[in-house]
Amino acid sequence: VSAAAEGPSCPVGISRGETVILGHGSGGRLSAELLERVFLPRLAGDALGRLEDAATLRVGGGTIALTTDAFVVTPRVFPGGDLGSLAVHGTVNDLAMVGARARYLAASFILEEGLPLEELDRLVESMARAAREAGVEVAAGDTKVVGRGAGDGCYITTTGVGEIARPSRAPISVSSVRPGDAILVSGPIGLHGIAILSCREGLGFEAEVASDSAALWPLVDALLDAAGDGLRALRDPTRGGLASALCEIAAASRLAIEVEDAAVPVPRAVRAACEMLGLDPFYVANEGKLVAAVAPEAAEDALFALRSHPLGIDAARIGTALAPREGRGEAGLVTARTRSGGRRVVQKLPGEQLPRIC
Amino acid sequence: VDEFRDGALARALLDEIARTVTRPWRIMEVCGGQTHTIVREGIDTLLPDGVEYIHGPGCPVCVTPLETIDRALAIARTPGTVFASFGDMLRVPGSQGSLLDAKAAGADVRIVYSPLDAVAIAERERGKRVCFFAVGFETTAPANAMAVLEARRRGLSNFSVLAAHVLVPPAIEAVLGEPDRRVDGFLAAGHVCTVMGTSEYVPLAARWRVPIVVTGFEPLDILEGTLMVLRQLEEGRAEVENQYARSVREGGAPAARRAVEAVFEVAPRKWRGMGEIPRSGLRLRGPYADMDADRVFGTGAIEVEEPPECRQAEVLTGRIKPFECAEFGTRCTPERPLGAAMVSAEGACSAYFRYGRGPSGAALPMARRQSPAAAAGGAP
Numbered sequence: 001v002s003a004a005a006e007g008p009s010c011p012v013g014i015s016r017g018e019t020v021i022l023g024h025g026s027g028g029r030l031s032a033e034l035l036e037r038v039f040l041p042r043l044a045g046d047a048l049g050r051l052e053d054a055a056t057l058r059v060g061g062g063t064i065a066l067t068t069d070a071f072v073v074t075p076r077v078f079p080g081g082d083l084g085s086l087a088v089h090g091t092v093n094d095l096a097m098v099g100a101r102a103r104y105l106a107a108s109f110i111l112e113e114g115l116p117l118e119e120l121d122r123l124v125e126s127m128a129r130a131a132r133e134a135g136v137e138v139a140a141g142d143t144k145v146v147g148r149g150a151g152d153g154c155y156i157t158t159t160g161v162g163e164i165a166r167p168s169r170a171p172i173s174v175s176s177v178r179p180g181d182a183i184l185v186s187g188p189i190g191l192h193g194i195a196i197l198s199c200r201e202g203l204g205f206e207a208e209v210a211s212d213s214a215a216l217w218p219l220v221d222a223l224l225d226a227a228g229d230g231l232r233a234l235r236d237p238t239r240g241g242l243a244s245a246l247c248e249i250a251a252a253s254r255l256a257i258e259v260e261d262a263a264v265p266v267p268r269a270v271r272a273a274c275e276m277l278g279l280d281p282f283y284v285a286n287e288g289k290l291v292a293a294v295a296p297e298a299a300e301d302a303l304f305a306l307r308s309h310p311l312g313i314d315a316a317r318i319g320t321a322l323a324p325r326e327g328r329g330e331a332g333l334v335t336a337r338t339r340s341g342g343r344r345v346v347q348k349l350p351g352e353q354l355p356r357i358c
Numbered sequence: 359v360d361e362f363r364d365g366a367l368a369r370a371l372l373d374e375i376a377r378t379v380t381r382p383w384r385i386m387e388v389c390g391g392q393t394h395t396i397v398r399e400g401i402d403t404l405l406p407d408g409v410e411y412i413h414g415p416g417c418p419v420c421v422t423p424l425e426t427i428d429r430a431l432a433i434a435r436t437p438g439t440v441f442a443s444f445g446d447m448l449r450v451p452g453s454q455g456s457l458l459d460a461k462a463a464g465a466d467v468r469i470v471y472s473p474l475d476a477v478a479i480a481e482r483e484r485g486k487r488v489c490f491f492a493v494g495f496e497t498t499a500p501a502n503a504m505a506v507l508e509a510r511r512r513g514l515s516n517f518s519v520l521a522a523h524v525l526v527p528p529a530i531e532a533v534l535g536e537p538d539r540r541v542d543g544f545l546a547a548g549h550v551c552t553v554m555g556t557s558e559y560v561p562l563a564a565r566w567r568v569p570i571v572v573t574g575f576e577p578l579d580i581l582e583g584t585l586m587v588l589r590q591l592e593e594g595r596a597e598v599e600n601q602y603a604r605s606v607r608e609g610g611a612p613a614a615r616r617a618v619e620a621v622f623e624v625a626p627r628k629w630r631g632m633g634e635i636p637r638s639g640l641r642l643r644g645p646y647a648d649m650d651a652d653r654v655f656g657t658g659a660i661e662v663e664e665p666p667e668c669r670q671a672e673v674l675t676g677r678i679k680p681f682e683c684a685e686f687g688t689r690c691t692p693e694r695p696l697g698a699a700m701v702s703a704e705g706a707c708s709a710y711f712r713y714g715r716g717p718s719g720a721a722l723p724m725a726r727r728q729s730p731a732a733a734a735g736g737a738p
Binding site: 021029033262338340342344345346350 | 364365368369372398399400401404445446458459462471577581691692693703712713714715719722724727
């Protein structure tokens with residue numbers, strides 16, 4: 001008897017004594033498990049259940065996109081960005097992944113007693129600059145203060161509302177990829193995660209790596225122009241990295257994806273740091289990259305459009321979506337052709353515990 | 359550009375291997391890091407039929423006996439203690455939970471990237487007792503020895519180590535001494551020899567008439583080392599050769615060896631799944647015995663039996679492949695492991711699971727790769 005038969009409210013029995021562990025926040029298999037076991041059975045309606053980066057909702061006469069994201073990165077200032085700018089980029093990018101241009105943000109601050117006001121001011125200033133550059137207005141907000149020891153300095157949650165930029169075209173969705181579609185990535189992977197790790201104490205290496213944290217709407221806008229209805233799906237490979245983004249697309253669209261190891265752009269410094277730390281670049285977080293699935297006939301134009309923008313100069317075609325069938329075309333299966341000519345399965349991050357990166 | 363050059367070199371080596379081989383051979387790659395490269399790159403699927411890699415016991419985390427994990431847990435749960443460890447020990451299951459579970463329940467367990475970080479914690483937090491979990495092969499022993507010397511130099515009385523070091527050559531000898539010997543040649547671990555040199559292997563190769571090639575960890579290293587072993591086997595030679603010459607010298611790294619000599623002495627050591635192997639471990643020498651965590655915390659008497667449901671002993675000695683264990687990918691996943699080999703960065707089970715490897719080089723069936731919630735018995 002499966003646990004599901006015992007009651008509709010709790011699909012997988014939660015046993016006494018189970019606690020939240022860091023791996024539940026990894027963006028990999030354990031995060032998915034937490035959604036399946038706790039959140040989706042209690043909360044999911046039509047929109048949440050689709051598991052897009054942002055929900056698209058009919059409100060009044062129009063369609064809006066809505067998303068929210070909490071930011072707890074440590075350290076709060078890192079090469080290439082800080083908690084303030086990241087809190088803007090993360091949310092406007094989730095909106096961009098459904099083809100929405102961010103219009104308004106709400107921001108909540110959880111502040112720990114003792115946080116220097118100067119530092120808070122610098123973070124808010126950085127947030128304001130990022131919002132200005134992304135063309136989004138912070139329209140609502142809240143602050144709460146917790147006692148010393150009850151929080152780690154400053155956490156920021158941002159909620160974004162966006163406008164679907166091309167309402168008449170087919171929705172951009174991770175479930176609409178088709179066999180033969182090209183899989184593109186907008187540039188080198190792993191920069192954000194390695195930048196964060198490089199500034200932690202005791203790591204013993206100083207990578208000349210800066211976070212790629214950036215607002216992606218201009219790239220998405222260019223892709224929409226270049227690929228038209230050929231642009232099928234977008235995902236920003238943040239927590240859980242490229243591997244998790246590919247697995248989510250393959251699962252949602254019920255097809256297989258095969259990528260070429262040699263085609264995936266991995267900077268030398270990221271590769272070296274990963275080797276030292278025993279990490280796989282496919283699982284390292286990015287904050288200014290997108291993965292796109294594009295119809296084969298639009299792939300060249302899409303790649304050209306990406307490479308024409310400063311954020312996408314090193315964009316690459318890394319793989320292809322395949323029809324589900326027996327063997328390596330199984331629905332949801334992601335494989336990589338290795339440099340030696342072999343093949344491996346690419347899985348969602350299995351329960352790794354990574355430090356707080358976003 | 360180098361990616362494409364690597365691809366061409368790999369093909370050339372594979373062609374040469376195919377031309378060299380006339381009959382089946384079984385090669386053991388000793389080190390779990392090499393196992394991961396082989397499975398990640400699919401190198402085993404590219405070899406001629408009948409040439410097989412037997413994955414060896416070279417995963418220090420995997421061969422650490424259950425009772426050592428239980429000692430670590432007892433220390434970590436002692437109030438006023440900081441337990442410092444490399445990350446991949448944290449999810450290894452003990453008799454009752456893992457260090458990660460202990461951490462979630464309030465124990466002060468910290469991940470460090472170097473044993474000297476643990477010494478720094480001991481200096482910063484003098485009011486606490488800081489214990490470092492010293493696990494590893496000859497490669498990590500020098501850094502751990504340095505940490506002990508540094509703690510002594512700084513006069514820290516609150517620093518101790520739970521030493522669980524293992525040595526490679528005695529393990530190779532144990533594999534060779536099995537009555538049903540299933541290994542024709544060895545890829546020895548390059549980084550171990552960077553520290554220790556290659557001379558220990560010469561009597562092994564001679565006594566057991568077996569080729570041993572000191573090999574690196576990149577795909578091209580593995581292919582070249584494999585070719586060198588196969589050439590020896592086909593020509594009837596049994597020698598020690600060095601594929602990893604860019605890093606390994608015959609005498610090893612003398613300064614590192616001296617630090618290890620000063621702090622540690624060779625001792626018998628229990629290996630998970632292989633039992634006690636003589637002269638296969640390191641323990642603190644007398645002058646440093648006050649830093650032995652088993653003494654400091656009184657945990658030396660903890661002894662437990664290995665759990666019967668985990669077959670990693672058979673995996674680590676090459677008797678079965680991970681997917682041949684019924685629990686692999688079903689009851690045993692990285693999130694809920696039955697044994698260390700599923701969670702260690704060098705464990706064979708973890709390599710097969712991570713890279714979704716099933717029988718005959720095919721992908722594992724979806725039922726054994728699904729989300730842990732579904733695997734736990736529920737429907738999403």
